[in-house]
Amino acid sequence: MNASTGDTPAVPADMRKFLTLLLGSVGVVYGDIGTSPLYAFREALRPFVEDGVSAEEVIGLISLMVWTLTTIVTFKYVLFLLRADNDGEGGTLSLLALLMKKTGRYMPVLFFAGIIGAALFIGDAMITPALSVMSAVEGLKLVTPVLGDYVLPISAVIMILLFMVQSRGTAAVSKFFGPITVVWFLALAWGGLLHISDDYQILNALNPLNAIWFITHAGFVGLIVLGAVFLTVTGAEALYADLGHFGRKPIQAAWFILVFPALALNYLGQGAYVLANPAAVENPFYLMYPDWALLPIVLLATAATIIASQAVITGAFSLARQAVHLGFLPRLQITFTSETNTGQIYVPAVNMLLFVGVMVLIFTFGDSESLATAYGISVTGAMVVTTLMCVQYLRSVWGWSAVTSALVLLPLLTLEVIFLCANLLKIHDGGWVPVLLALAIMVVMWTWRKGSLILRQKTARNDVPLEMFIKSIERKSDHAPVSVPGTAVFLTSVPDTTPAVLLHNIKHNHVLHEQNVILTVTTADVPYVSDAQRVKMTRLSERFLRLEVSFGFMDDQNVSRALALCKKAGFKFEIMQTSFYLGRRNIISDPKSGLPGWQDKLYIATAGIGIDPSAYFRLPANRVVEIGEQVVI
Template identity: 45%
Template sequence: MGLGLAALGIVFGDIGTSPLYTLKTVLDTVGRADAPTVLGILSLLVWTLVVVTTLKYVTVAMSIDNHGEGGILALMALVGGKARKRPVIVAIGLFGAALIYGDGAVTPAISVLSALEGLNMVAPSFQPWVLPAAVAILVALFVIQPFGTATIGKAFGPVMALWFLALAAMGIGGILHHPAVLAALDPRYGLAFLVSGGLKAFLILGGVFLCVTGAEALYADMGHFGSRPIRLSWVAVVFPCLVINYAGQAAMVLEQGQVDGNIFYRLCPGPLLVPLVILATLATIIASQAIITGAFSMTRQAIRLGWMPRLMVTQTSAEGYGQIYVGAVNWLLMLVTLGLALAFRKSDSLASAYGIAVSLTMLMTTVLLFIAMREIWRWSVPVAGAVAGCFLVVDLAFFTSNLVKLLDGGYVPLLLAALVYGVMWVWHRGTRAVSARLNENTVAVGDFTAQAVARRTPRVPGTAVFLTRTATDVPPSLVWHVEHNKALHENIVVLTVETGHVPYVAEAEHLAIDEIAPNFWRARAQYGFMEHPDIPVLLREAAQHGCDLGLDDATYYVGHATIMHRDDGKGLPRWQEAVYAALERNASHVGDVLRLPADRTVELGRQVFI
């Protein structure tokens, strides 16, 4: 129950604030409030929540986890190592993850604006202040990120619990005025609306889709709480409260016969309007915080999997592993979010830019789920195809209807996703090219030791740890060190750090170390993509593997590559090399990422032509 309450504050903020603008957006598009239309739209909202959120994500997706972790990147890592067409799977997973960044920029802007627009109903004179107030709240939200949210985060659950109770109470009040609205729970009303409305009714699905824009977060945040608390919160609290509120809004429209104004706030009694605006603003801030935290977590996963440049990840709380801060992502998200708020100015305008990125992400998740059904669950093609096919039809319908928004602002999150995907793709290609070039210059261990003996290379006391990307032989950095310093430490450890396709690696499997020549050790450190590497702490365990070298005072040697363009026509295109070089120059230092002691770390520079 405690974890379920916490999940209310972290997981359900986005989908929980959708009633602020979803039905209003759909009815503004339709422009009429007759019973068949309103009941048809309500039926579509309810059954979209059932099929997409309850069946696809809560039931199926959350049953396919990568050692407890969820989300499209964790799913990609899970099935990518088991399926044959890995490049295709990786491309699907990465672009789906990139799309979430686009959604992460739109969500805070549309949520905060939609909450503050309730002030227009308190007094029309507040209207000029809605946008400035939204900008101020958004700036404050991003500015407090470096301090962490551990303290205020404890209040997220109770605040969201109060929010969902308010949704239900308002919805019940509306339903009591027009109980016949409950007939829309019958899916035939939604189907009849789609069939009779033709193409225009189909295009309305783009607005209906807004009710499930936070569903992907349920799967992505599974690692923080586990599946049971999230499922409990959804079934017992969130889903019924959302359905009741949408039904109450629809009942209000049927009773009053108009679609003008803010339908959500019309449900609220006048004396309680100001407290509701305050509660809605708090709920949207919490929803925005969840999106920002999710962007940080996904960035860490992408970095550890080798798909993003090294960025400084700061742990802001000792209590929760998910409490992290990534400065570069925070400030870029802030700039884009503020730009969207200032450009679109109103929540109903921003709705045109919302949904297309999330619908495409959900479509890609369905493809990966089908592969997981076949590869992980070993389902037959007909069974997996039937289940995934149903989800695919729904996802395609929503994505196709959202394409109408493309020129009205839908291109914004797609453009952001394309930029993020481009960075991922170029970084990975550049990293592989650098590794290939370095592996061309390795020297066999036997040859290296023979040369050291032949040249009578002096050995100095102490231990040197060379960090390298090469998995075999002697790395170029060690060869370069001996050639220029004319000396060699008494004990040499060559260490390669790898990231697996699982979130966590058993502690006993973190380090493997072998003596491949007298006083020459080859070590391999392996971490999961959700772990923080700490090499000095890890090497203290070397004695348990037979390597008692006194590594507490070791000197660490880290290579620093200056990227150059190779002119033999075998390298990367010049623009890719230039982009990768810029990313490499601005990436965090390897020593900081691996927590190497600064006073015992030596950087070896070299040019690498790719």
């Protein structure tokens, strides 16, 4: 209490903002990793069940889980990778953009590493909702066996509802994500504390030597078990991907204050419970809670898994937007579902892809046990890719030598490669699913990038230098086009050449506007571009103006809003007297294009899912003129 006024001291604004971000990060960033206790220890125990689980094996497994969390999540992600930001943004593609900016050249190795990491993340975004929700709903079988037959239908209904609400945005419910997930982590800690006293031997798991002992003595079975142990760190990539939404310090604070202690306590509690009750290996997570708390825990777990699913879906939307802006995918329809938070977006094509993938996984695998075997490959693969890219980050950004960078990250890379090999052993037992998903997405991205390059090269053969065109068109002659009032804006990707749509307009309509703007939209290698740096204008002649509009790869590419900035810079125009000219290309397959026939068709099909540029760039619909042309590729 304040002695002079009797009022409670107000919380400083900075502290309120920090606490809000911390609470939000618990719900979004840690939602996925927070659901791992539902199935990770259970799956790790499975290979030992037939011969009976020994105390050394239980302690060794829990030690592996705790120290995997410590090594990979704490050291790699929380303490190191959160500092490897691209102007505050994180994630595989953000790191790729940063490295390409720092190296100053196109590097195929970096490019393929980026698209592999992105493709594996999309695969992870399909498996996470299916696995986590089924794991939670399966707890209903312990409440009453009658509900066992309804696990699949209930899981499917939850997924249908979850994907249906994406188009409406999550602003209304996201404010509950943090508090619900906080309660979930407190429930995890409570469950662990209830049972650590069952057998204090489990505290030996805090000694990393027990983890090493397990690896060296478990043999081939131990290598298989490592795949399940790695399930403890699924969702760690979200730490890095959501850096821009919450910032480094709130994410770090949430991990050390709440998330890591709760996870460690829960795993220790599960281990102690199994040591005291060997029959609990069937489902140690749910069985360690009192009967009266079982139904509330099942409902809370279901809510937590829905939140975890929402987090990876949102992450997939964000990654797709980055991929579009960086040229890895065609322009997709992107809807902003919040007027204040640009991170809340909806991408219909990605939403449908994820929904179909999740439903296929649910009904193909049938239960979380079968699906868990397929889970680890996508996660470990993405982590290995990120670590490899970090080697280049240390060299390019921090200025370390190649030898020093490799030596620092070699222990971590070795550990992750071991985990990857352990998961690859399950390739025949469902592990092929994430590999196939990632491969398909990677091929699409590679095809789009390569096809777009070939298309630019082919169209460049007919390019007319802009300076030459302006000089020729402004000469007085009998064949000069008729001058008409108003402003014409011609969109082009190459600012120094005459837009094809401008040439076609003169050829077919024989007119030229009083003001002509050659507009180029570029995506910078930074997340956001300030309004002060948004627009660059160059006067080419009395009637021609070059306008370059820059957006960050996380920006809403709203050209109409950007053009409003031009008025402040001295370019006067009336929007109702302005026409926007776009070229619509009809791509025709050519077997001699340089692409194999199947890839040629894939590129054309991929182009078909892209949206109209006028919608993508937010141009006024009633002011757009489209002129078509056929391009053979």
